Amino acid sequence: MARHNREGGGQDQKNERYRISYQPDWLRFVKVTRRLDSGRQSTMTLFRNPTTRQEAPPGDRVRTRVVSPGQDLDFSIAVSDPHHAIRRVRVSYVLPDEPGGRPEEVEFTLEGHPPRIARR
Secondary structure (H helix, E strand, O other), rough: OOOEEEEEEEEOOOEEEEEEEEOOEEEEEEHHHHEOOOOOEEEEEEOOOOOOOOOOOOEEEEEEEEHHHHHEEEEOOOOOOOOOOOOEEEEEEEEEOOOOOOOOOEEEEEOOOOOOOOOO
């Protein structure tokens, strides 16, 4: 039986803070890709699941939520995965425009499946 979501967090390249609600037996890490002020694109690990082994098989639905109040960013994903075959989900999020500015697109990569359940 799948376990309840856990809470974690991280900070990105522009020092924005994030809260992550995740399934401990599915999510391995979250990466964030965004354009820096210099124009360069940068990808970094935003959050890494501290769990080193699955304690139970993941449920039939992959669920994750990412929130950054300072950017007015809030999304959740729920994907049906009865065969436990999903390894990666990418989400492209357009941040709200600032007056006189251009919209900024931020990409999140949710990587799944930490190491399998330890045998005893």
